[in-house]
Amino acid sequence: MRLQRVGTAGPAKRRRYGSSKGEALAFYGFLSPWIIGTAALTLFPVGYALYLSFTAWDGVSVFKPWVGLANYREVLxxxxxxxxxxxxxxxxxxxxxxxxxxxxxxxxxxxxxxxxxxxxxxxxxxxxxxxxxxxxxxxxxxxxxxxxxxxxxxxxxxxxxxxxxxxxxxxxxxxxxxxxxxxxxxxxxxxxxxxxxxxxxxxxxxxxxxxxxxxxxxxxxxxxxxxxxxxxxxxxxxxxxxxxxxxxxxxxxxxxxxxxxxxxxxxxxxxxxxxxxxxxxxxxxxxxxxxxxxxxxxxxxxxxxxxxxxxxxxxxxxxxxxxx
Amino acid sequence: MALDEKTRVPVARRTPAHGTARPAWHQRRPKHPVIFTVLLVVSVLMVLPFAELVISSLRSTNAVNEDTWLPSAFEWSNYKKVVTLIPFWRFARNSVVLSALFALLTTLSSAVVGYGFARLRAPGKNLLFGLLISTMMVPQIVTLIPTYLLFANFGLVGTYWPWVLWGTAGAPYAIFLYRQFFSSFPKELEEAAVIDGAGRIRIFVQIFLPLSRPLLVTAFVLAFNTVWGDFIAPNLLLDQDNTTLAVGVGNGYVINQGFPLPNLIAGGALLYVVPVVILFLAAQRSYVRGFANSGLKG
The missing domain is CATH 1.10.3720.10 (MetI-like)
Structure with missing residues (x-):
């Protein structure tokens, strides 16, 4: 029983540890909830806020008038x-x-x-x-x-x-x-x-x-x-x-x-x-x-x-x- | 005398060893009266506001302005008003469901991501870890308003979905704690499992997850408290009459003209805070251990 297991371990070990491709795949698999979540719920909102900061949007209108750096000038x-x-x-x-x-x-x-x-x-x-x-x-x-x-x-x-x-x-x-x-x-x-x-x-x-x-x-x-x-x-x-x-x-x-x-x-x-x-x-x-x-x-x-x-x-x- | 004998034995055994040994007689009598007094005073100061809260919650509405230390009459029926003037139990249910849902999801999800960061190698890993640390610095507020617009676009305002999505994404702070903790495990742990033919997911679920119990508790309590205490997100994303306790208690307890009712505010605040304190006291030992295990190893 035991010997048999050790015998199969060789290729299995090489497959999981030796192949960096498989490990990389596993890495991105484990990280996927966070990567997708951060992209959608942190990076996108930050980018969107950055875009809005150059507009004079009122939060309702479809049109978002571009005002350049005017908002920043006002903040400062x-x-x-x-x-x-x-x-x-x-x-x-x-x-x-x-x-x-x-x-x-x-x-x-x-x-x-x-x-x-x-x-x-x-x-x-x-x-x-x-x-x-x-x-x-x-x-x-x-x-x-x-x-x-x-x-x-x-x-x-x-x-x-x-x-x-x-x-x-x-x-x-x-x-x-x-x-x-x-x-x-x-x-x-x-x-x-x-x-x-x-x-x-x-x-x-x-x-x-x-x-x-x-x-x-x-x-x-x-x-x-x-x-x-x-x-x-x-x-x-x-x-x-x-x-x-x-x-x-x-x-x-x-x-x-x-x-x-x-x-x-x-x-x-x-x-x-x-x-x-x-x-x-x-x-x-x-x-x-x-x-x-x-x-x-x-x-x-x-x-x-x-x-x-x-x-x-x-x-x-x-x-x-x-x-x- | 018999007690004295008992306490003396370990002293004799321990003291010659080295400086780290704590002689048992330290615990027998207050060795540092000054430190004891300082801690006592600070502790009392920390707890006094709670006492004032209890007392205020029992003043009758007609006598909220009396300037005595104790109310002239204890108005226990205030608590009935606390839970009926606003839909208290509906708010409480929302708070429990959202906090538990988010905490459960984020505890598991952060563990999964933390495992990836700690035990697997891949190109781009350092970059992603840098991103993780940077997102810890982005305040909730900076992302919340644009996220609110995003959720509104998908019709998710007024639902539990935002918390499900936030929970699934994991919490940077918790991911960081898991990563630190999982990094400290020896490599042999996995190698033995691989010899047994276990895959990554099985290694994670059967070996790493069970070993991280204190940290799971720490992450769960932190996450639960975050949502339970969050005023801003539910205030933006939920209807005023179907919101969480944080918003309900924070905004409630005013009569029509907008005058606040301090006795009911006090009662509401007390009922709102008690579950958090109970959860902390129940989890305290694991919670402290979770911090000790992981927060410090770099």
């Missing part, structure tokens, strides 16, 4: 768009460093043998899995002018009740909503901390270094690729902030132009994009805004790699570097 000069872009960048400048440092510190603390740390990890991580709709509504309730806890805490210190959801204060609430998810990175950070070689930490201590030296010279280099990956991810997600800004607005009835209810301080880039598309039916201009948005992401990602990437330390684990 419109004070509304530049203001929404700068608000978004401010949000990124606040959220990204706080989230990255915050989740790193929390992960380092959770990595210590502290009683109940699994319980703490769960509690700190849960806000990160709460969907944006729910976190916006939760904080809307907390910051409600009349019944919210925020004003009740204020009253304890003799501060008069204020309306948190209008004016510039709305931006503070938006920041709070996004910072609530600070725990999002702790699981991947904790996993990364497990890969830090204990022997090297011990070696630093033997050389008379303290915990901070060990962290700086051993831990940080080892986990830096994970931190870089997270920085890019958090930057992209923060740039896309939309749902919290929409649902924090004082009244969102779902009907009419809901975007005008959003206080000016929270009119971030995506709010601007949505109102261009769905309140003003400016599909061409909205598409140009999306193209510019994508370029902003590319530029920021390259910047992060240039600024942070330089200090990222690869190939600590020989088994990891071998597989690339």
């Amino acid at each position: 000069t419109s004070s509304d768009t530049l203001s929404s872009l700068s608000k978004t960048l401010l949000l990124v400048a606040i959220i990204v460093p706080t989230t990255i440092v915050g989740s790193l510190v929390l992960a380092v603390l959770l990595n210590e043998r502290v009683r109940g740390r699994t319980f703490f990890r769960t509690l700190i991580y849960i806000p990160a899995i709460v969907p944006p709709v729910a976190s916006a509504l939760i904080w809307k309730v907390v910051f409600d002018q009349n019944s919210g806890a925020a004003n009740r805490v204020g009253a304890m210190f003799g501060v008069d009740a204020v309306n948190w959801l209008t004016g510039n204060r709305a931006f503070v609430v938006l920041v709070v909503v996004l910072l609530w998810g600070v725990g999002a990175g702790i699981i991947i950070n904790l996993a990364a901390l497990q890969t830090v070689p204990m022997e090297q930490l011990e070696a630093v201590k033997l050389d008379g270094g303290n915990a901070l030296t060990a962290f700086r010279h051993v831990t940080l280099p080892v986990i830096s690729p994970v931190l870089l990956f997270q920085t890019v991810l958090v930057t992209i997600t923060t740039l896309q902030t939309f749902v919290p800004a929409l649902l924090l607005s004082p009244i969102s009835t779902g009907g009419g132009d809901v975007y005008t209810n959003i206080p000016n301080a929270n009119r971030v880039y995506m709010v601007d994009v949505y109102s261009q598309f769905f309140a003003y039916s400016r599909y061409g201009y909205g598409s140009a805004m999306l193209t510019v948005f994508f370029l902003v992401i590319v530029v920021l990602t390259v910047l992060i790699f240039k600024l942070v990437g330089r200090s990222v330390f690869y190939a600590v684990d020989p088994t990891a570097s071998g597989k690339g």
